[in-house]
Amino acid sequence: MTSSIRLFAAAAIVAGVGLLASASTSPASAGWEWLGNKNYINCLQLFATGNFLIPANATPAQRAAKHEAGRRYCNRQYYGHD
Numbered sequence: 001m002t003s004s005i006r007l008f009a010a011a012a013i014v015a016g017v018g019l020l021a022s023a024s025t026s027p028a029s030a031g032w033e034w035l036g037n038k039n040y041i042n043c044l045q046l047f048a049t050g051n052f053l054i055p056a057n058a059t060p061a062q063r064a065a066k067h068e069a070g071r072r073y074c075n076r077q078y079y080g081h082d
């Protein structure tokens with residue numbers, strides 16, 4: 001019984017170290033440089049909070065679609081892709 005607990009603990013430590021090592025090299029951890037682009041951030045904020053393009057009687061799904069279209073517009077304007 002004690003040897004199985006030790007084996008489980010060792011396996012958990014190896015798995016945890018492996019997970020931490022892979023997380024530090026993932027592309028998501030280095031993808032925050034867009035936060036320094038103030039014009040892009042302003043564009044995103046305009047479309048996130050500016051309801052001037054959305055009809056007053058729009059459904060939540062229609063509002064979400066308009067916000068997504070605004071995000072894609074900002075991406076095309078400042079980064080050349082959706």
